[in-house]
Amino acid sequence: MAGSAAVTTAAGAALLSSCGNRSSADKPLSFWNFYSPAPQEDPNLVAQSDWFATAIDRWNSANTRQVAPVYMTGDQMNQRMPVAFASGDGPDIFLISPGDYLRYANGGVLQDLTPYMEQEAIDDYFPQALATRRSGDGIYGLPMEQEPLALFYDPELLEAVGIAEGDLPSDWEQLLELATELSAGSQTGLVLDVDPGYYQNFTFYPWLWQTGGDVIDPDSQKPVFDAEGPRAALDLFGRAIAEGATPRTRPANGDIVGAFTSQYAAFWETGVWDVQNLQLNAPDKTFGVLPLPPPAGGEQVTALGGWAWCVNARGTDPDAAARFVVSVLGSMDEESIAHHAAWNSPTIKGNMPSRASTDAVLDAEDAFADEHYRIFREDILPTGRAEPRFPPVVYKAVSDALQAVQLAGADPGEEARRAQQSLEGYLETYRGGSLI
Structure with a gap:
């Protein structure tokens, strides 16, 4: 491919x-x-x-x-x-x-x-x-x-297990632990995208960047995917499913409105566009927004589509x-x-x-008076990094590694090395605009 x-x-x-x-x-x-x-x-x-x-x-x-x-x-x-x-x-x-x-x-x-x-x-x-x-x-x-990404959450589901909005997860381990606890029956703790494509990669990049890692080094234009950061981000997505925090298919056929109104999901990674989506289509549903939590000691980063x-x-x-x-x-x-x-x-x-x-x-015009938009503007947007403009071969190398670890239980280190080799081979002959 x-x-x-x-x-x-x-x-x-x-x-x-x-x-x-x-x-x-x-x-x-x-x-x-x-x-x-x-x-x-x-x-x-x-x-x-x-x-x-x-x-x-x-x-x-x-x-x-x-x-x-x-x-x-x-x-x-x-x-x-x-x-x-x-x-x-x-x-x-x-x-x-x-x-x-x-x-x-x-x-x-x-x-x-x-x-x-x-x-x-x-x-x-x-x-x-x-x-x-x-x-x-x-x-x-x-x-x-x-269009920055964030975690949307259902405060009612959190309150049911004694989690107040002031005690939301602040790092990866806390998020996985809580999401696993909240996953039972038709209810899932954390919804991450599982379908291969540019959008899944887009949702993966912030977690990668939070580690200090990257796909391509912006300065040298060399691939840097076979490194500790990318391996950790791949492992996060793999563990999320392996530990039961994240489902293999998104609830409500990927519709956050249906999932939240039916209380099928506690946390959902998505973008600012879903604030309006929820407010228009589920006006009585209470929901919250928080920045994507980084790994312990990591840096808060989001992707801007x-x-x-x-x-x-x-x-x-x-x-x-x-x-x-x-x-x-x-x-x-x-x-x-x-x-x-x-x-x-x-x-x-x-x-x-x-x-x-x-x-x-x-x-x-007080357009940001709504609490959800205020959080996006003041807390999330300033941490944003532009969605990468990677060509198909670069996107595919990352996508294949992510899919293998997430859904097939492959080893993150092996997949990072495989992706790195693919990227190195491609960039040897690539002639074009910078990969940022």
């Missing part, structure tokens, strides 16, 4: 590089996304769709080159976008996560947005929000949000597309800042902002 992924990535880069400009005077700019136009009538999804529509309508009313949103699901986009770029028919504007960044950056199809931005706007972005969307001095994607808007450098009109993206997410215009802030407000998406100006707007 790792070998075929490497071939796919290399071939993809070559194909992406072959995309040609297809400018025409009246052709609208296609904007592939999974928000708008909303295909459902759920009020929250409609609000998110309307936010996109407002930004697009504002642009279209003032510019000859129009923007046309194209809705598709996340899975559809993942499948269609590489094929579309390879055939020279990629979207003009699109959303990507850090995990997909290098696929397109290394292929040379991302437009540098720096020339379209004021320095004040560049400086307005929080450093970690832009970290994995930059190459050198260039900025190739503008993040619309930051989130989506960015990118522009196809070989699209219909890259200049107009870049100006549109910057006008929505990278401008110091007050209306633009207010609209960007609205996206992250609890009434629309409920994420953490990626810019200081939008954070200030939300703070002035």
Whole structure:
């Protein structure tokens, strides 16, 4: 699998590089996304769709080159976008996560947005929000949000075993011990992601970083996975299942609302987006949020996810597309800042902002008055590190090790060594953007 992924990535880069400009005077700019136009009538999804529509309508009313949103699901986009770029028919504007960044950056199809931005706007972005969307001095994607991870918990289940909210676990061992005690029958103590994929890796990285370990050393660009820290993090995920703290399948089919309302789970690792999810869909359910506990003596760290808007450098009109993206997410215009802030407000998406100006707007509106959002903003977000932009082969090496230890009971040391060898082999011939 790792070998075929490497071939796919290399071939993809070559194909992406072959995309040609297809400018025409009246052709609208296609904007592939999974928000708008909303295909459902759920009020929250409609609000998110309307936010996109407002930004697009504002642009279209003032510019000859129009923007046309194209809705598709996340899975559809993942499948269609590489094929579309390879055939020279990629979207003009699109959303990507850090995990997909290098696929397109290394292929040379991302437009540098720096020339379209004021320095004040560049400086307005929080450093970690832009970290994995930059190459050198260039900025190739503008993040619309930051999505930190945390532990959500059910205080009623904790109180049933005599645990007050002031006595929440503060390190790995306390967490595993309490989660094991709380696991009985249909109730589980700690829900960790068990399905292989970029998302599971995303949820694993904070525990790895808490040890001081990493996958790739940011400075040397050498793999450092065969080390004490990575082995300890793998062991944590393996022990969680082996000791009965974590189930092999997530309760309620992975739905935290269903699990919490049915009291199937005491602790659940997830992101800030589930604050809004629980409040909208289970308004009477009490829940709490706490930072991911580190190992004893370790450092509190979380991972920051989130989506960015990118522009196809070989699209219909890259200049107009870049100006549109910057006008929505990278401008110091007050209306633009207010609209960007609205996206992250609890009434629309409920994420953490990626810019200081939008954070200030939300703070002035008391958007963080809710205790859950206050904890995310004040206690969790400052400890965040950007989700890595690892290409498929790097992601797969980590994923294979994690799956083997977590679900097959493999030895963490052996799996860390195996992953290290895979990473070393890949990086011997890798040529592309830095792996951070």
